[in-house]
Amino acid sequence: MKIKNQVNPYIYGIGRKKESTAIVYLVPFSDSNSQAKFEVNGCLGEQYFQQNFTYLNQINLPLKKVNLENQYNIIATVKGGGLTGQADSIKLGIARALCKINKLNFRSILKYEGFLKRDARVKERRKYGLKKARKASQYSKR
Template identity: 75%
Template sequence: MKGKEINNPHIYGIGRRKESTAIVYLVPFSELTSQIPCEVNGYKAEQYFQQNFTYLKKISLPLKIVKLEKKYKIIVNVKGGGLTGQADSIKLGITRALCKLDELNFRPILKYNGFLKRDARIKERRKYGLKKARKASQYSKR
């Protein structure tokens, strides 16, 4: 495999949404000194997502569905995009990591709840002759 190899014994998953990319590691709690359940770019998840309940719930949902929220710590490296795109990319990364952990048991549950789908909607490019992707200047008949 060319490029940067991840030499980490922990389970990882990569998630993407809009412009953001997240690399998510699942680490068992027994190996840790700190008991922070989720760490995003070196910050607590609550601090990184500015106490926004919607984003925090979105991140914790895959682990709650498979009932592993007390057994694994989530360590995330995320870059690009805004908070919504980052939260969605983290959710997809956690889901993919859980599938690597135990594919036979977790994959059907996560697939049924719609967590394995990557949301492919991205920003539409700007076309020449227009102000934005679809916005044109006002048409004057005379």
């Protein structure tokens, strides 16, 4: 039985880019001795993104801008796309979750930095009569 007005211990945000979709949970973290954990699809973020610190730094940018780096555990579930699209979708999910925490202060900071923009570019569909979306077979006059 679900109790009404039950306070959830986590805040979530959904981010998308290209074919990837990320559901990101921010869980409050209070232990000052250790570092907050970052988990993607059940394994560590460093392991999932293959020790690529460009992706890891990009994901942590929204938290750095609002000075909440080691205050939340990040648990993300990602589907589809490649590593770049997944990293960007996690970043958007974190930014949207941070807006739910403190909308008045964080939204203006994150919006100015461009973290709340959804990149709507997707792969163009293939058209009939063509080999790919725009590639046609070579034209021969004679």
